[in-house]
Amino acid sequence: MKLYDYGRAPNPRRVKIFLAEKGVEVELVNCDMTKREHKTPEFLKKNPSGKIPVLELDDGRCLAESVAICRYIEAMHPEPNLMGRDPFEMGHIEMRNRQIETELWSQIGVSWVNGPVVGAMGIYKQIPAAKEASDVNVHAYYERIDKELGESTYIAGDRFTIVDITLLTAIDFATAMVGLKPKDSLANLWRWHALVCERDSVDAQE
Amino acid sequence: MKLYDYGRAPNPRRVKIFLAEKGVEVELVNCDMTKREHKTPEFLKKNPSGKIPVLELDDGRCLAESVAICRYIEAMHPEPNLMGRDPFEMGHIEMRNRQIETELWSQIGVSWVNGPVVGAMGIYKQIPAAKEASDVNVHAYYERIDKELGESTYIAGDRFTIVDITLLTAIDFATAMVGLKPKDSLANLWRWHALVCERDSVDAQE
Incomplete structure (x- = not known):
């Protein structure tokens, strides 16, 4: 493949x-x-x-x-399972993954296409007002995640799943490329980030 | 439930x-x-x-x-199957469903929140330039769908799946509520729409 x-x-x-x-x-x-x-x-x-x-x-x-x-x-390749072992967990993981995609990733995307890196490419008609709104939405969603990570080890429960991959890649891209690093005060979020970054997979195949 | x-x-x-x-x-x-x-x-x-x-x-x-x-x-409730019977079909149906969600549904959503119905509610700071761009994107995606439906009976192949539900509800909402009806000239799209609307499920539980 x-x-x-x-x-x-x-x-x-x-x-x-x-x-x-x-x-x-x-x-x-x-x-x-x-x-x-x-x-x-x-x-x-x-x-x-x-x-x-x-x-x-x-x-x-x-x-x-x-x-x-x-x-x-x-x-x-069913093991290790990353997308749910039973019907409810499959639904729960899909729900969490989609919430991060539609409420965080999508807003990071709006800030990205309306931000300076894409602006310098000159391939997209930018809308500054859209970026102002999405920047606010991204930081608000980080607050929600920080609260949720005060109640569970990983974002969809007590084990690593695809949702952690979705969240990690969103935050790392937002931090490195879009100027949207989560605030240092979000202790639960950063505790989780350090835990996930210990995995060998995180820097795989670069 | x-x-x-x-x-x-x-x-x-x-x-x-x-x-x-x-x-x-x-x-x-x-x-x-x-x-x-x-x-x-x-x-x-x-x-x-x-x-x-x-x-x-x-x-x-x-x-x-x-x-x-x-x-x-x-x-x-595995039958009738609507989300794929084998690994490749599961991936293919998810791909098609997500493309419609991220490239059509999301743009209908932008036109909706920046359009007159939501405007009248006064709950959202609207961005007219965003709606101008999304209206264009929606009609461009309708053209793509029309072309694809010239090659298959249903949107993900030769049988009805969750992707048809996603597309139908998107088009019906865009037509009824957002002023984004597909052009009459899109014959393949409307052939498919009439076919899907024959199903008893389409007006279920209203």
Whole structure:
């Protein structure tokens, strides 16, 4: 299998951490986003949405969308379980993962496309008022997470799951690339961050 | 089980169609969003995100997020299968569902919160430039869907799945509430829409 990847781009990183947790090795193919290699006609045959990561199977079939790729890997390699062992836990993990995607990741994305790095690329008509709102939303969601991590070791309960991967990659991208580092006073969040960063998977396949 | 619901709100509708396809009956509890009943302290205990739908099990545990609720129902009631029968199909259906969510639903949402209905509520600081961009994105995605539906009967292949529910509820909400009806010239899209609307589930439990 091949994974179309690009450096520390956050969504491919989600899949690389997931694969490392599973002990599944893939060939990494560099897709240089600065050269728009994810928008070429050949690449759009693999993923019409023009995004990475894409997992290409040995028979040529492709899967895009980080969590969809993880769903496939989870079904092919059930252990260690990262997406739920019984119907309620499967629902609970999906709920937590989606809340972080729709309420945190999406807002980091708004701040990113309307921020200085994307602005310098000149590829997107920026809306400064949108970034003002999303910056506020991101910090508000960090507060919620800090409160929740006062009640459980990991974000979806007492064990490491895909939700921790989603949250870690969101926070690390927001901190490094979007100027949205969580405040130092969020002790539960930083306790969790240090715990998760001890895992070998976190710096996998870079 | 109870489902916290509100009229034709599009996300509860997704779950109601899914439940009807499965033949699973639940008690519907009206959560009047115009009275902000989804933001009360009691409701926030069920879902800290303050959103509907929420599925409350008989033991009091709750699940929020439409697809997370569907994931639980799919695991409890596997037939008819709506989320994939094998690892690749599970990944493929999740990919298609997420593409519609992140590239169509999200843009309909931007047009909705920045449009006249929400404007009249006075609960949100609107950004007209955001709506201008999202309106364009919605119509561009309709074009993509029309092309794809020229190649398959349903949106994720040759059978009805959760992806058809996601797409139907998006288009119906955009048409009825956001002024974003797909153009009449999109013949494949409207062929599919008529086909899906023949199903008994589509008007379930209103």
